Amino acid sequence: MPRVLIVDDHPVVAEGWGRIVRAAGACEVFSAHSPLTGLRAYREERPDLLIVDLSFGCNKFAGVKLIRRLRRHDPEIPVLVFSMHRSAMIARRALEAGSNGFVNKDAPPEEIDQAFRSLSQGECYVSADIATKIALLNRPGSTSAASALTPRELEILGFVAEGKSYREIAQEVCISYKTVTNTCYALRSKLNATNMPELVVKAIEYFDG
Missing domain, CATH: 3.40.50.2300 (Response regulator)
Incomplete structure (x- = not known):
């Protein structure tokens, strides 16, 4: 047992x-x-x-x-x-x-x-x-931009979905404000979001999809 x-x-x-x-x-x-x-x-x-x-x-x-x-x-x-x-x-x-x-x-x-x-x-x-x-x-031909995210990008995306600001994310993850902004910029590129509000929507879809 x-x-x-x-x-x-x-x-x-x-x-x-x-x-x-x-x-x-x-x-x-x-x-x-x-x-x-x-x-x-x-x-x-x-x-x-x-x-x-x-x-x-x-x-x-x-x-x-x-x-x-x-x-x-x-x-x-x-x-x-x-x-x-x-x-x-x-x-x-x-x-x-x-x-x-x-x-x-x-x-x-x-x-x-x-x-x-x-x-x-x-x-x-x-x-x-x-x-x-x-x-x-996993089916042939199926690809997802989100599948290419690094663990750090995924962690920050979670905070984005919560509506956290750059400064709040930096405090939560214990990294610099600049690192957060750079990471969010990379996330916008990877997830095809043209601005921060679109990235928030993408993040919420990712966690609720």
Whole structure:
């Protein structure tokens, strides 16, 4: 019976997931409310499976960074990502980072149960609607400018979608104002946005698509 660590900054969500995975067979469930405390809890508790949110506060990809760091230490532990986003690009990013599964936060309990059981048995699981979208992304001749974004560009795009100013983004990411403006200029070019308002629209479409 697996020991499970849930990393999410919403205690009510973490508690709900905890009830579901206990009913599905988890013998112990731990929780952490940030990527940093999640990594610390992983090292201390050595769980058999992780359930990780992607977004923490305004950082839409903090969970991806956590998975990448985790994979440097443990390439084997099953990691299930759950997110409010339905974007195939976001799901693919999470899978490329090393997650074994992806489900939406509004998935019914029976789907969460199925995802948990699949990963517990060494299998992968992706919500059917997301799997279809990913398959369409991978079809011959399909290209997406957003797929070429770097991790830093993707992180900044997340803040753009939140309506953050250049100065606010610089403070959030701990980089210079000039770096933010240069990155947003590159994003406008890559995403074919002629101005900042268009980039905001593109960013929102990316995360909600």
